[in-house]
Amino acid sequence: MKPIIDEPFLLIVPPSLAVKIGLNEAIVLNQLHYRLSQSPLKSGGFTWYHHTYTKWQNQFPFWSERTIVRIFLSLENQGIIVSSQHHNAMKINKTKWYRIDYDVLHAVLGCQIDNTIVPDFQEPTTKVVTTDAQHLAPSDLKELIKEEVKEKHVDFVFEVVNYLNKKTNKEFRASNKATKRLINGRLSEGYTLKDFQTVIDRKVHHWLTNPEMKPYLRPSTLFSATNFENYLNEPTNTQSSKANTGIQPIVLDFDAGEED
Structure with missing residues (x-):
């Protein structure tokens, strides 16, 4: 069945996930999971995805920035999402890097997470997107x-x-x-x-x-x-x-x- 509106990407929310952590949190978590599966950012043995709240709002245009902040803080306080600003190449860059702690998520859900849900883990590498301030206008x-x-x-x-x-x-x-x-x-x-x-x-x-x-x-x-x-x-x-x-x-x- 084709969707009512043909858009570049659709948000998919597992009902059981929404029941456990809330609908808004489930939407954000599943979207982050999708972004992590395509992210080239590796650090400390984990795959990360970095984004500002303003850019997150482009992915969730139906929410205000305030709501997005509140959802991310909720997931971070639960330990399901881990965030860091220490991986940025420039000290002035405070963009948050995000990853999912799948062990915590497993404990919250109370069931085994299928391997098809978890992105394929890659060996730790030093591939990190960097920006040199000297080369910026x-x-x-x-x-x-x-x-x-x-x-x-x-x-x-x-x-x-x-x-x-x-x-x-x-x-x-x-x-x-x-x-x-x-x-x-x-x-x-x-x-x-x-x-x-x-x-x-x-x-x-x-x-x-x-x-x-x-x-x-x-x-x-x-x-x-x-x-x-x-x-x-x-x-x-x-x-x-x-x-x-x-x-x-x-x-x-x-x-x-x-x-x-």
Whole structure:
């Protein structure tokens, strides 16, 4: 039977895979599996496929970039997909490389994966696509840097917001312009994911059970420039923690509401 629309490629999703890991995750995983079967990239004894989120959206035009990021992070957190940025030839290139951990997938599915599903394994080689910055035109190099910086920031914002939502049981959006501006602002100042997690953990400990302070567990309060540094440097001893459970002065950013 011919498909309703004749397209260059069709997305095929095994129903049992969708039942186990979710429909969206199954679509992405099966597509990555297909790409890996054709990929020439070999490193560390594994076959890899590298792509940016923007390029992934060309393969999944029915999803927003935000949704694609969330799906990949879900698969990475489950250990089914392994990603790395260490195989890029240039340090400025932060494009993610992906592979599937078929051992983890086997454990998740609870059944033997047929050999026809797993791409033929090839002996480790050093065949890696490389790009020499010296041979790039200035405009191409500038575009590469811009794309990779965006890729890094997208990942970072989602990691921070997901962590905040998990700790506060809220649903802040990583796509919110004000939230992205605040997080990227602190990132540009040199703060790390560990710093964000420390601030979130500290204020959740102080405010989550305090009805007056709980509403301030939000990006516009936690991640503003002045508050963030103050919260990060708060003392952590027991006596100080008890003192901090009450109402504290907060620097409000009236330009950084939670809505776009």
